[in-house]
């Protein structure tokens with residue numbers, strides 16, 4: 310595929326500004342920790358693995374400017390606070406910090422830069438393996454389908470594709486794999502209000518790769534499942550607690566409930582770095598509360614191609630905007646990681662965490 314985050318010979322980090330997709334493909338340069346922090350906070354980059362990778366480069370850039378202990382601590386703290394729910398950001402910062410902590414000041418920036426590069430390379434490799442394991446799972450599911458021919462019907466929420474990671478994606482990796490093998494697959498894409506990551510980003514990605522898909526309003530998935538038009542739900546995630554509870558984009562939980570009620574398997578794809586053994590359960594996962602404006606306003610383009618943002622909520626109404634929700638482990642059929650498929654349970658997670666990285 311092609312990477313969403315890369316560096317040039319001048320030591321500049323480059324990525325795609327996701328706030329202007331799908332109507333414009335604009336590359337941005339991240340030259341300082343401030344640039345990385347802003348890109349994460351303003352969601353120019355988003356998706357758990359990608360914000361982890363950008364955070365790692367942010368720390369490397371901070372150490373390039375000032376390699377002192379104080380700078381290391383300050384940059385870690387600031388970048389970690391940029392988005393609280395996805396554990397990959399904290400995980401990546403911790404990895405870079407451990408790499409440089411004992412090194413002399415003069416070596417720190419180079420070590421951090423290399424470590425950030427390794428995090429990116431590993432993300433690509435992990436996601437490719439998630440694709441392999443997930444595709445096998447979905448092919449088996451398709452083989453067991455009774456009474457329905459035609460493309461495998463999958464439903465996904467938010468964007469857990471190539472641009473939420475360095476490449477391949479998590480939930481979309483198995484779909485890309487199946488598509489590349491010529492296996493017929495069709496994706497129901499939840500629009501994913503309030504920021505419309507499904508309508509804007511997942512649809513854009515799938516169209517770019519020629520994967521058959523249909524965008525639906527967030528509330529349509531339950532009916533489609535009831536009508537037998539969804540073979541499986543597959544989503545990404547931002548954090549898996551030690552008991553198997555999963556945090557993902559708000560609205561995921563409702564899809565999991567509908568899936569359970571209709572006997573539809575509900576799969577969660579993520580790299581092992583998204584599993585957080587230090588968080589005991591879903592209730593302990595911090596849920597990011599975002600600006601009311603994301604709910605009160607919608608952005609897009611007019612028929613003449615110009616951009617527009619319009620208010621869709623009365624000015625006097627109170628608004629709440631929790632960005633993530635928790636899907637209890639009991640509603641998750643299985644997790645798909647780079648180390649294989651496991652139960653969303655303390656035992657299943659332990660086994661995957663202790664397994665050799667293959």
Ligand code: MRU
Nearest residue numbers: 355356357467469473545546558
């Ligand atoms: O707020 P976002 O767009 O960063 O939320 C992203 C999601 O919830 C994704 O599904 C998740 O990070 C998995 S990304 C591979």
